[in-house]
Amino acid sequence: MNITLRVWRQKSRHETGHFEEYEAHDLNPNMSFLEMLDVVNEQLTKAGKQPIAFDHDCREGICGMCSCVINGEPHGPENKVATCQTYLRSFKDGDTITVEPFRAAGFPLVKDLVVDRSAFDRIMQAGGFISVNTGNAPDANAIPVGKEIADQAMDAAQCIGCGACVAACKNASAMLFVAAKVSHLNLLPQGQPEKSKRALAMVNQMDEEGFGACTVTGSCEAVCPKGISLSFISKLNRDYLGAMLFR
């Protein structure tokens, strides 16, 4: 199949960006989207041009490194998959595909399709942990965790930290990311001692990083490659409100 790509090119955040068009021919529908970018980059290199910079690593949907907005949708057209698990069979022969970086004030651009998501790390540093030094732990079975609670915590813990929720949100809010981590830890008995402090600190850091407010439109849940549920935002709001009232 043949595809026309319109790709955002921007040398650095200090320079203006623009779209460039590339033709990719004789593609196999079983190719992944990123493998198509590999092929285009080989062509560009051979033609003496600069290849497209894009983030990727595991290419099996779990590391959260890949990003890209494909035809207006973070991680492309398929539900519950990351860009790296998007295959060309999701497109038609002759399609024109527009590829852009995640755009959000909290994710400054680095180059082409690469953005800086270190704000997520700083939110985690504010409270996304249980304070237990190595060697302090009691026997693992000394803290029973009911299966339902463990399963819910796992549902939240699956977040891969890719940032698609932010890219999809009209307010560029990071609520789903923060809600997933707060819920994962606050649901578990191990997370109770720091529950309130965690909710406050992580939300405050999110605000400081320039992410917008949440109006619960649900666009984040719709694009999340792991299907993290909007209900975790309700849980975060409860924990946050409780922490505000009783601090």
Place this chain on the structure above:
Amino acid sequence: MKLNSQIPGGPLAQKWTNYKDHIKLVNPANKRKYDVIIVGTGLAGGSAAATLAELGYNVKSFCIQDSPRRAHSVAAQGGINAAKNYQNDGDSVFRLFYDTIKGGDFRAREANVHRLAEVSANIIDQCAAQGVPFAREYGGTLTNRSFGGAQVSRTFYARGQTGQQLLLGCYSAMCRQIGAGTIKMYPRTEMLDLVIVNGQAKGIVTRNLVTGKIESHSADAVVLATGGYGNAYYLSTYGRGSNATAIWRAHKKGASFANPCFTQIHPTCIPVSGDYQSKLTLMSESLRNDGRVWVPKKKGDKRAPGEIPEDERDYYLERKYPAYGNLAPRDISSRAAKQVCDEGRGVGESGLGVYLDFGDAINRLGRKVVEERYGNLFDMYHEITHENAYEQPMRIFPAIHYTMGGLWVDYNLMSNLPGLFVIGEANFSDHGANRLGASALMQGLADGYFVLPYTIANYLATQKPGSRPKADTAEFKAAEKDVADRLNKLLGIRGKKTITEFHKQLGKILWEHCGMARNKAGLEQALKLIPTLRDEFWNNVNVPGEGGDLNQSLERAGRVADYLELGELIVTDALARDESCGCHLREEHQTPEGECQRNDAEYAYAAAWEFTGVGAKPNLHKEPLVYESVQLAERSYK
């Protein structure tokens, strides 16, 4: 050079305890006077960084990804072994130790493996306390599953994302320390050289991957936790960024490289679908419990699988290994798949694949049961291949998955270069010639949480606080210049071939001649092909762009240049080890059934190679593997 494994005295089960009772300590007030560099933030590096920082050391942590949460440990699916015996099924530290030694075909160091089994239980405690959402029983206790090479249920798991959850545990522990200022984190930063001062590892030279800036960092000790080198083969189940550069540069600075030819090839991966393919994805080995492996009897039979009648199918594993059938060991299964494909009977577009058929299982058990057992794997297979494995057989093929070899370390996990520690997959010590499933996560976390934090003190206590060099001494300046010269050289070639073309060519040579089966003639041929390819690379590679900004081509070029040297060492080691063991099948040494024929009299050693120059023959140093507590036996699972 003399290798001293520093194995403590005393009976095997007491060695670690005795060692801990007598090693040197660093007092709490002095710990903050030491800087430790840790390169890599996977399970080994992340757990080490968090733990050393908790203890009071100043940690500088480096990773090439945009965040420490992305290291490829994240992709491990199955689980983590620990000798908890929660199932009351007879597990013990000794059994985990013995299974691991036997699984490694008696080519691992006994004392290290026993220590690994001893600390395994603490890992589960630590991770549970951090909030890792392990699978639970309804009563709230932890549950287990079984894995290959063991007769007990000792594998802990978090759905099919155990690696991710364990890594996020380490990462959150790191985040706490970064927030507290005890870890200084350097993301998107690549180590490009190791700096030796007065014979000891005292720092690294890095490149900031966003700005291109070359910088030096000094420390009292350097820890490498940069994972394995399987990407030398181009196609693998590794992350695309996983690379050997840190350990290879350390090797060139004098650290010995042990057992480089021990590379694990996993039998059940989704096959290559075209030459654009960038990586391979593993399908859990558990599928072979109910799936039947077959290929057509006729060469070049292009009919759809459903159109091939039963009597024209060759269920070759059941035919060749009637006792084990489809559950033949990993190395045997991988090699048998290669053989039928070499005969021209492989399936799929490329002819490099075999069928894993669930038709019989669905008839016998019903689709619902198969769905319950393997549903998530069938979904994943569908996502990648767009084929429905309930209706047509899966296609699978072996792929490079893990490297047991790595930098040589002693019992302290210190290389032969004083001050240079190597942990996790980057070292060679625990898995011998073959790693068992669910043991990689165990080793990474054991090294980082519970071994290195003790052993590194034994070294640091010999270093006067405040005695580390500044990062601007002649040694650092010289290393910076080497790094810059090399990058400029790569950028200046402006040849005709792309980096990927060279990498694919190297991968093909290694896969063909040093893959699932190896022989003298093939290895000797590879030893001619690789240096020629390397020369061509340095004359004809095209590395676009500049050094002063984000340049992913330049990053890859440096890594491929290193693989072109490392590849030669992998083959050299495979040629020198004139026996078969574990993953390393030399065709000259196999039983009539195709099993490995070990030669314990001559090869019961770890082969530690000393670098003598690019293209020059490396020196081989042998660390004899002395078994005090186990009998060397034929590795049979019959």
